[in-house]
Amino acid sequence: MADKTAPVTIPQNPTPVPAQTTPAAADSVPEPAPPAIKKLDKMQIVELIAAAFHKTHTYTLAGDFVCLDMAIDVWNQLKTNGIDAKIMGGNIHENVTTWNFRHLARESNHAWVVAKLSPTEKVAIETTAGTVIKPGMENSSAYFKGIEFDTPAEIKRFDSLRKKANEVCRDASELIKDWNENFVGKQRRPEEIITKKSQIEQRKQDCENTQAGLEEFKSRAIFY
Known part of the structure; x- marks a missing residue:
């Protein structure tokens, strides 16, 4: 007798292939907060401006009142940074307290800047040397006498x-x-x-x- 072929049975509900699962992301390590930026006070701003300007500019005695352009440049930078400032004209090598106005005007041969840090505090900036002159320093009084100007156009x-x-x-x-x-x-x-x-x-x-x-x-x- 011939062998009977066993029927092929097709399962009605095939076993589903297990779904691949994405592994959960590990908890990320939080980045450290950036260090707080320390706000510079007005004196520090003045000192930085004076020093940076001196590094990039050369002063020559050639010509009359050459320092004027340098004083105007520093004045502009101070005003841009929110610091009240005046441009000064005068003579820092003479005792101008003994002069009248015409004498002072005639003998004025230098320009510099005075920055107002507060209602009661101010400093002078010798733009040709990049130095900040504070009241009480040697020979500082000469920098707080002269003719005061509000704008470059005036001086x-x-x-x-x-x-x-x-x-x-x-x-x-x-x-x-x-x-x-x-x-x-x-x-x-x-x-x-x-x-x-x-x-x-x-x-x-x-x-x-x-x-x-x-x-x-x-x-x-x-x-x-």
Whole structure:
């Protein structure tokens, strides 16, 4: 008898393949908080600005009032950082307390900056050396006397008038000296005398007019 082939049975509900499970992520380690940034006080900001400016700028004595541009640059940086500041013009090598305003204006040959840290505290910045001068330091008083300016435009106008006044007043003095040496008591043609007198009077008037123009800054002068 032939062997019977066993029927193939197809299971109705095949055993499902176990689903692959994604392993749970391990708890991440929290990153440490960044260190708190210490806020600089105004004195530290002033010192940083003065030092950084000095590293990137070179001062030369060539030219008149060259330090003005440097003072303006530092003034701008202080104002940008929220520090009230004034540009000062004057003469730090002389005792200006004995001068009147015209003398101070004529002999002003330097510019620097004074920063106000609080209603009762201020420091000066010698921009040509990158140093901060505090009240009480040796020779510090000279930096708190002079002519005070609120903006670069003001001190630039003052400097322009100062240069013109010095020029025309010097010319007037030279004309008067020439008159005393070469005209007084000497024979001169009448037309020469008239011309020379006219030149002297014109230059004296120019000198007086430019000096008067500087008077608008008289109230800004600090002598004590």
